[in-house]
Amino acid sequence: MTDNELLTLIDRYFDAETTLEEERMLRRELATTLSTDPRVAEAGAVLAYVSEAGPRQAIIHHSYRRWRVAASAVATVVLALGIWFSADTLSSGSDCSSYIACNRCSDPDVAIALMNAQLNDISEASDVVTDAVLSDLSAITEAFNEFEY
Amino acid sequence: MKPQRFFVLMLALLLALSAMASSPLRSTRLFDGHYRSNPNASETIVTGKSLKQYDLDIYQGLTITDAPAEADVIEKCVSYDSRTAVDREVSYRDGRLYYVFLAMPPEGNRNRYVFYLNQHLAGGNKIILIYMSGKADSDKIKSIIKK
Numbered sequence: 001m002t003d004n005e006l007l008t009l010i011d012r013y014f015d016a017e018t019t020l021e022e023e024r025m026l027r028r029e030l031a032t033t034l035s036t037d038p039r040v041a042e043a044g045a046v047l048a049y050v051s052e053a054g055p056r057q058a059i060i061h062h063s064y065r066r067w068r069v070a071a072s073a074v075a076t077v078v079l080a081l082g083i084w085f086s087a088d089t090l091s092s093g094s095d096c097s098s099y100i101a102c103n104r105c106s107d108p109d110v111a112i113a114l115m116n117a118q119l120n121d122i123s124e125a126s127d128v129v130t131d132a133v134l135s136d137l138s139a140i141t142e143a144f145n146e147f148e149y
Numbered sequence: 150m151k152p153q154r155f156f157v158l159m160l161a162l163l164l165a166l167s168a169m170a171s172s173p174l175r176s177t178r179l180f181d182g183h184y185r186s187n188p189n190a191s192e193t194i195v196t197g198k199s200l201k202q203y204d205l206d207i208y209q210g211l212t213i214t215d216a217p218a219e220a221d222v223i224e225k226c227v228s229y230d231s232r233t234a235v236d237r238e239v240s241y242r243d244g245r246l247y248y249v250f251l252a253m254p255p256e257g258n259r260n261r262y263v264f265y266l267n268q269h270l271a272g273g274n275k276i277i278l279i280y281m282s283g284k285a286d287s288d289k290i291k292s293i294i295k296k
Contacts, residue, residue: 072159073159095194095195095196095197096193096194096195096196096199097193097194098191098192098193098194099184099185099190099191099192100191101188101189101190101191102185102186102187102188104185108195108199111193111194111195112195112199114191114193114210114212115193115195115208115210117212118193118210118212118277118279119279119293119294121212121266121268121275121277122264122266122277122279122294123294123295125247125248125266125268125271126238126248126250126291126294126295128248128271129238129240129247129248132240
């Protein structure tokens with residue numbers, strides 16, 4: 001049996017897909033193989049343990065690999081939910097903070113006052129721009145009307 | 150597939166999806182703490198129920214006083230973002246950006262807006278950069294400004 005065939009058989013063993021004959025073949029191969037692949041050594045240790053523990057332990061071990069996969073999937077889902085909820089928490093909570101001249105201020109009233117001051121400045125500039133646009137349009141309209149026939 | 154590889158693959162996929170979900174603006178990078186050690190700057194962050202009346206999730210504002218040179222970096226960031234804006238109002242003075250309003254492509258159901266003002270070009274002494282995000286539409290945002 002080649003190394004790849006052996007590894008495939010080991011994977012099938014851990015997926016509980018091997019027949020009794022295949023398990024016997026696997027034990028014979030593990031006893032005689034020269035492979036240094038860690039998966040081969042792991043399988044050898046497991047089968048040795050299983051053979052000592054008896055048939056009942058073998059059944060328990062066969063489902064071990066599936067539990068590892070399931071545990072990985074659950075961990076991934078938990079991590080995903082954790083990231084989702086943490087992102088959602090940022091918007092559901094209330095937080096006001098400000099930094100003024102290198103000093104952090106956690107007083108929400110200060111933050112709100114700064115916000116209002118900034119919006120007020122923006123508002124004034126917006127009015128200036130709007131007035132400029134209206135003025136330009138008015139000038140164009142006036143010039144256009146001079147050319148009316 | 151081994152469980153370890155499966156877990157790592159799922160984690161990598163999750164991180165990739167998270168990165169794809171958010172497309173940070175150049176302007177918002179300026180709120181990463183860069184100006185918190187600047188004595189001429191004041192930075193404000195407001196989230197949560199204080200903004201509920203405005204249909205906003207987050208408000209970030211930066212004011213830099215008596216430092217006209219700081220406009221160089223901020224103007225470049227705002228100019229970059231304006232390329233992908235879905236709505237914009239821009240006013241120039243002396244060849245520089247004086248006033249900018251940008252409505253950026255929304256992220257999911259969250260609209261994003263950027264305001265920029267360089268008062269130094271109009272006899273003032275402030276540079277203001279504002280980022281807002283939330284469900285509010287452009288008309289709502291403009292009503293907030295005009296109040």
